[in-house]
Amino acid sequence: MPDEPRVVIVGAGPAGLVLAWLLHHADVPFQLVERQQQEQIGTQPKAGIVEYRTVELLRREGIADVALHFEAENRRVEFRTPQLAHVFDYADLTGDRPHYVFPQHRLVAELAAALVVRGAPLRFGHRVREVGTDGTRPHLVVEGPDGARQHLTPDVVVGADGASSAVARAIAGHVDVLDRSLPARWLVVSTASPALVGHTVYGIHPRGYAAHLRRGPQETRFYVEVPADVGADDLTHDEIRTELAERLRLDPPAVAGLDIRSVDVLDLRTRMTVPMQHGGCHLVGDAAHLITPAGGKGMNLAIADAVELAHGLVEAFGPTADRKRLDAYSDTRVPALWRTQAFSDWFLRILTARSSDAVDDGSAAFVHGLREGWVAALRDDAGLARWFAHAYAGAEPTDP
Ligand SMILES: Cc1cc2nc3c(=O)[nH]c(=O)nc-3n(C[C@H](O)[C@H](O)[C@H](O)COP(=O)(O)OP(=O)(O)OC[C@H]3O[C@@H](n4cnc5c(N)ncnc54)[C@H](O)[C@@H]3O)c2cc1C
Numbered sequence: 001m002p003d004e005p006r007v008v009i010v011g012a013g014p015a016g017l018v019l020a021w022l023l024h025h026a027d028v029p030f031q032l033v034e035r036q037q038q039e040q041i042g043t044q045p046k047a048g049i050v051e052y053r054t055v056e057l058l059r060r061e062g063i064a065d066v067a068l069h070f071e072a073e074n075r076r077v078e079f080r081t082p083q084l085a086h087v088f089d090y091a092d093l094t095g096d097r098p099h100y101v102f103p104q105h106r107l108v109a110e111l112a113a114a115l116v117v118r119g120a121p122l123r124f125g126h127r128v129r130e131v132g133t134d135g136t137r138p139h140l141v142v143e144g145p146d147g148a149r150q151h152l153t154p155d156v157v158v159g160a161d162g163a164s165s166a167v168a169r170a171i172a173g174h175v176d177v178l179d180r181s182l183p184a185r186w187l188v189v190s191t192a193s194p195a196l197v198g199h200t201v202y203g204i205h206p207r208g209y210a211a212h213l214r215r216g217p218q219e220t221r222f223y224v225e226v227p228a229d230v231g232a233d234d235l236t237h238d239e240i241r242t243e244l245a246e247r248l249r250l251d252p253p254a255v256a257g258l259d260i261r262s263v264d265v266l267d268l269r270t271r272m273t274v275p276m277q278h279g280g281c282h283l284v285g286d287a288a289h290l291i292t293p294a295g296g297k298g299m300n301l302a303i304a305d306a307v308e309l310a311h312g313l314v315e316a317f318g319p320t321a322d323r324k325r326l327d328a329y330s331d332t333r334v335p336a337l338w339r340t341q342a343f344s345d346w347f348l349r350i351l352t353a354r355s356s357d358a359v360d361d362g363s364a365a366f367v368h369g370l371r372e373g374w375v376a377a378l379r380d381d382a383g384l385a386r387w388f389a390h391a392y393a394g395a396e397p398t399d400p
Pocket residue numbers: 010011012013014015016033034035036041042045046047048049050104126127128129160161162163164165166188266284285286287293295296297298299300301302
């Protein structure tokens with residue numbers, strides 16, 4: 001590896017790559033290390049929906065329209081329960097702020113390729129084996145594809161290394177790590193089939209949640225809620241199709257034609273790390289916080305973290321040599337993170353049948369009644385609908 005950088009970014013997910021782009025364009029000496037090879041990154045099915053404000057942020061930072069081109073919009077969601085179906089036009093209620101349909105694997109692949117073309121120092125196939133800090137300066141050991149190990153002592157290590165972050169583990173004894181699991185998981189069903197409906201559909205059913213999400217012209221994602229002890233292989237593809245047709249009230253022959261390519265498991269875990277920095281180690285994205293998948297917020301938060309930290313690093317290591325913004329990074333981000341966690345937690349309890357309140361048959365039926373009640377309120381109460389539209393789309397409360 002070439003000379004010692006001032007900043008080492010661990011991980012080439014959305015957070016690490018956005019940060020790398022901004023440091024590269026500001027001439028801050030950095031290196032990014034990623035354990036996977038370039039062609040492997042982003043191959044797991046993950047995010048597919050990007051908020052309007054994230055695209056605006058990426059546009060202001062010179063990434064959208066340059067390295068990434070956002071076009072396909074999602075403007076509506078439909079709630080389907082056994083009792084009612086309600087199409088909710090959140091883009092209309094937020095002054096024309098839709099989501100953009102943009103799979104995470106494309107975002108990561110295209111941003112990495114754009115950085116490589118620009119000569120940015122991305123080291124694929126390099127895994128961080130050890131990280132630590134003496135309280136002011138971090139140190140780490142990076143293993144290359146040939147097994148050779150290098151010891152580095154940069155000014156800052158950025159943990160952009162996802163939910164099982166080695167950097168987060170290194171500072172866990174010095175910060176609060178607030179963890180919580182929910183008693184359900186979602187099967188993530190990826191299909192090579194066109195969408196069956198032209199917008200997102202959420203099925204709110206006593207048997208559990210299901211979702212229909214557009215991902216591309218020949219790509220549609222489905223979610224199926226199952227108890228936490230059910231694995232990806234425990235349901236046959238036909239059983240999955242039956243659950244989808246029932247919970248989403250989809251036409252069974254159309255569901256029968258779905259070309260299911262993979263079934264993965266998504267555990268419903270939440271976490272906050274406060275503060276998100278200690279001794280020269282800074283955490284961004286899933287390394288710092290996990291949010292329920294309800295409402296599609298995780299990648300958006302990861303990108304917002306990366307942009308804020310990039311500004312702090314540029315001010316600290318650029319001509320101004322001012323560390324104030326870097327030192328305040330966690331304090332700046334944490335209030336917005338809690339607000340988004342609060343929305344996602346509330347929304348998850350409408351979507352899922354197995355919230356922590358649903359302990360037996362009687363209370364499960366009660367919980368389903370609550371879910372129906374919230375959907376009816378979203379349909380009938382203009383104030384609630386406005387709040388939901390803004391929180392869901394990622395618009396500021398002060399936006400129209
Ligand atoms: C099924 C699913 C659906 C989702 N849907 C949405 C959605 O619609 N909208 C949304 O906003 N969010 C969504 N999310 C959440 C989103 O995918 C994550 O929040 C996002 O990936 C976080 O990005 P990140 O850069 O923090 O971490 P990651 O994407 O996890 O990237 C971490 C990177 O670090 C690398 N790494 C890890 N350890 C090391 C090491 N020791 N050395 C070197 N490299 C290492 C990994 O290989 C990886 O490339 C979804 C997640 C899942 C699982």
